[in-house]
Amino acid sequence: VWAAKAWREGDPGGTRAGRRPRAGSVPTGFLDVDVTSAPLALECLYTPWAPGTDSDGAPTPQDCPRVFSAGLDLTEMCGRNPAHYAEYWKAVQELWLRTYLSSLVLVAAINGACPAGGCIIALACDCRVLADNPKYHIGLNETLLGITAPFWFKDAYVNTIGHRASEQALQLGYLFPPSEALQVGLVDQVVPEDQVLSTALSEMARWLAVPDHARQLTKNMMRKATADRLLRQRDADIQNFVSFICRDSIQKSLQVYLEKLRQRKG
Numbered sequence: 001v002w003a004a005k006a007w008r009e010g011d012p013g014g015t016r017a018g019r020r021p022r023a024g025s026v027p028t029g030f031l032d033v034d035v036t037s038a039p040l041a042l043e044c045l046y047t048p049w050a051p052g053t054d055s056d057g058a059p060t061p062q063d064c065p066r067v068f069s070a071g072l073d074l075t076e077m078c079g080r081n082p083a084h085y086a087e088y089w090k091a092v093q094e095l096w097l098r099t100y101l102s103s104l105v106l107v108a109a110i111n112g113a114c115p116a117g118g119c120i121i122a123l124a125c126d127c128r129v130l131a132d133n134p135k136y137h138i139g140l141n142e143t144l145l146g147i148t149a150p151f152w153f154k155d156a157y158v159n160t161i162g163h164r165a166s167e168q169a170l171q172l173g174y175l176f177p178p179s180e181a182l183q184v185g186l187v188d189q190v191v192p193e194d195q196v197l198s199t200a201l202s203e204m205a206r207w208l209a210v211p212d213h214a215r216q217l218t219k220n221m222m223r224k225a226t227a228d229r230l231l232r233q234r235d236a237d238i239q240n241f242v243s244f245i246c247r248d249s250i251q252k253s254l255q256v257y258l259e260k261l262r263q264r265k266g
């Protein structure tokens with residue numbers, strides 16, 4: 001995900017949020033939300049799932065091949081205490097609000113799997129370009145983990161693919177392969193893998209060609225109601241999350257899911 005201003009200024013680096021080292025494992029691009037970086041303006045936040053830059057300042061693919069983002073870090077939602085869950089969820093809200101409401105042009109170059117939290121960040125961008133690889137599924141699969149997508153995930157889904165498609169996909173926890181993601185409007189372009197970055201840059205140029213003030217005001221007009229819905233009930237949403245995630249049955253579901261992921265490896 002690139003922030004246009006940073007890109008324009010040739011400094012997509014800015015402040016880089018940390019990636020938690022995972023010794024001996026394939027590094028997976030979790031949304032490892034660092035609560036200390038959440039207060040940073042998105043404009044200077046270079047997210048851990050974003051591509052880096054080479055010596056010429058051109059974007060390079062992320063250091064975790066085949067994964068755009070594995071979504072929220074499930075280990076942050078398992079076996080912790082209520083205060084931890086509350087702080088974590090507040091940071092997740094903050095990340096989404098800053099991304100969704102950013103006045104910058106944001107283009108998601110999705111060059112890997114993009115479930116749940118990964119999908120929600122991609123949805124917060126202005127445009128999504130997905131690599132044409134049948135393994136790169138995108139969608140909100142929360143029900144398959146035994147959890148429920150929060151209302152603001154659902155709102156972003158409905159805004160993008162409509163009510164009926166969202167209702168079906170959310171209940172099934174469906175992850176769309178590229179061709180279906182394009183068909184339903186979840187992504188804007190599907191291109192060969194080696195053209196994802198160049199296509200995203202072309203898209204960026206297209207969006208930046210529009211007078212900035214007019215584009216920004218229009219973006220805000222289109223997104224304000226959805227963001228306000230969360231802003232009005234942030235604390236209640238945190239409380240809901242904490243009480244939901246603390247349930248024994250939910251903890252059990254998440255642990256079983258994580259264990260399956262670990263066993264599936266290799």
Ligand SMILES: CCCC/C=C/CC(=O)SCCNC(=O)CCNC(=O)[C@H](O)C(C)(C)COP(=O)(O)OP(=O)(O)OC[C@H]1O[C@@H](n2cnc3c(N)ncnc32)[C@H](O)[C@@H]1OP(=O)(O)O
Pocket residue numbers: 022024025026027028030066067069070071072073074075113115116117118141142145147148149150241244245258261262263264265266
């Ligand atoms: C009311 C509550 C609402 C809460 C909302 C939550 C939204 C979310 O985002 S929930 C998270 C949903 N994410 C997923 O379901 C993705 C699960 N992961 C995968 O499907 C695959 O890992 C992958 C397709 C992303 C990548 O596959 P790949 O074969 O490259 O890597 P793996 O061998 O599967 O994984 C490596 C390593 O990472 C662990 N892991 C994977 N995803 C997560 C995760 N989201 N959180 C924590 N850990 C994760 C996986 O278990 C492996 O760990 P080990 O190396 O320790 O074995």
